[in-house]
Amino acid sequence: MNFKRWTIARHTVQLLMIALLASPLAGLAIFRGNLAAAELLGLPLADPLAFLQATLGGLVFVVSYLLSTLAVVAFYFLLGGRTFCGWVCPVGLITELADKLRKKLGTGATVLPLNLNRWSLLLVLAVVTITGIPLFEVVSPIGIINRAVVFGSLLPLLLVAAILLTELLVARRVWCRSLCPLGGFYSLLAGASPLRIGFIAERCTHCNDCLKVCPVEEVLQPSLELNQPQVAAGDCTRCMACLDACPSKALTISVGYHSRSKDTTDPHKGGR
Ligand code: SF4
Numbered sequence: 350m351n352f353k354r355w356t357i358a359r360h361t362v363q364l365l366m367i368a369l370l371a372s373p374l375a376g377l378a379i380f381r382g383n384l385a386a387a388e389l390l391g392l393p394l395a396d397p398l399a400f401l402q403a404t405l406g407g408l409v410f411v412v413s414y415l416l417s418t419l420a421v422v423a424f425y426f427l428l429g430g431r432t433f434c435g436w437v438c439p440v441g442l443i444t445e446l447a448d449k450l451r452k453k454l455g456t457g458a459t460v461l462p463l464n465l466n467r468w469s470l471l472l473v474l475a476v477v478t479i480t481g482i483p484l485f486e487v488v489s490p491i492g493i494i495n496r497a498v499v500f501g502s503l504l505p506l507l508l509v510a511a512i513l514l515t516e517l518l519v520a521r522r523v524w525c526r527s528l529c530p531l532g533g534f535y536s537l538l539a540g541a542s543p544l545r546i547g548f549i550a551e552r553c554t555h556c557n558d559c560l561k562v563c564p565v566e567e568v569l570q571p572s573l574e575l576n577q578p579q580v581a582a583g584d585c586t587r588c589m590a591c592l593d594a595c596p597s598k599a600l601t602i603s604v605g606y607h608s609r610s611k612d613t614t615d616p617h618k619g620g621r
């Protein structure tokens with residue numbers, strides 16, 4: 350059995366993030382705020398989408414948050430962009446658990462197109478520009494869960510429950526895959542990030558174990574079918590589940606930009 354070191358590391362980080370968000374409840378002063386805008390050990394941190402909404406909506410523009418937003422953007426750019434979705438966002442952990450349950454139930458296998466999240470990003474930015482309403486902060490499961498933990502506001506959790514029910518019964522991982530505008534923002538960053546998943550075609554036996562665990566399996570297809578040396582798509586969350594799943598070590602961490610394999614006439618060339 351494969352030792353799932355990346356999955357263990359990722360779940361540890363996700364649980365630590367939840368503990369950090371809940372730490373004010375225990376009277377600890379290390380973290381104040383939420384994943385949209387916060388202070389960690391006194392340092393201001395801002396989610397880039399929250400900052401964009403606040404600025405476009407004319408709500409607030411704080412220079413210290415501009416600098417921290419740029420620092421957050423640079424951090425996630427270097428670490429793969431949607432690393433936020435795969436490793437940090439507590440909603441990702443909840444929807445991952447829901448997906449495991451969905452598989453057991455054998456329900457909700459529909460998938461929506463991945464690029465919808467770019468349209469939802471555009472919608473959120475248009476709404477705040479025109480009306481001044483920061484739509485994402487109102488409906489975001491991240492904010493709802495955070496407010497429930499810190500302030501005990503339980504009613505909005507019904508929206509989170511509705512998303513989870515949809516994911517269980519109708520469409521697989523619909524929020525993280527296709528609807529979340531923050532995921533859309535980070536997918537733009539991820540498409541340009543130098544930290545990617547690499548593919549070594551010579552090692553691949555085409556067992557498809559990686560596809561079974563990938564939350565956005567469409568991004569792996571070009572490598573498996575056309576021997577592309579990197580998973581370049583911005584929707585890859587850098588969750589590393591494929592690295593844990595691959596019995597042949599055909600998937601790796603790859604830094605830099607490697608061009609497409611020249612020989613794509615035989616998609617399985619070099620696969621054994
Ligand atoms: S390609 Fe690998 S790292 Fe990227 S989302 Fe799929 S399983 Fe995760």
Ligand code: SF4
Binds near residue numbers: 555558559573
């Ligand atoms: S990359 Fe690994 S897990 Fe995926 S099909 Fe090839 S051998 Fe199987």
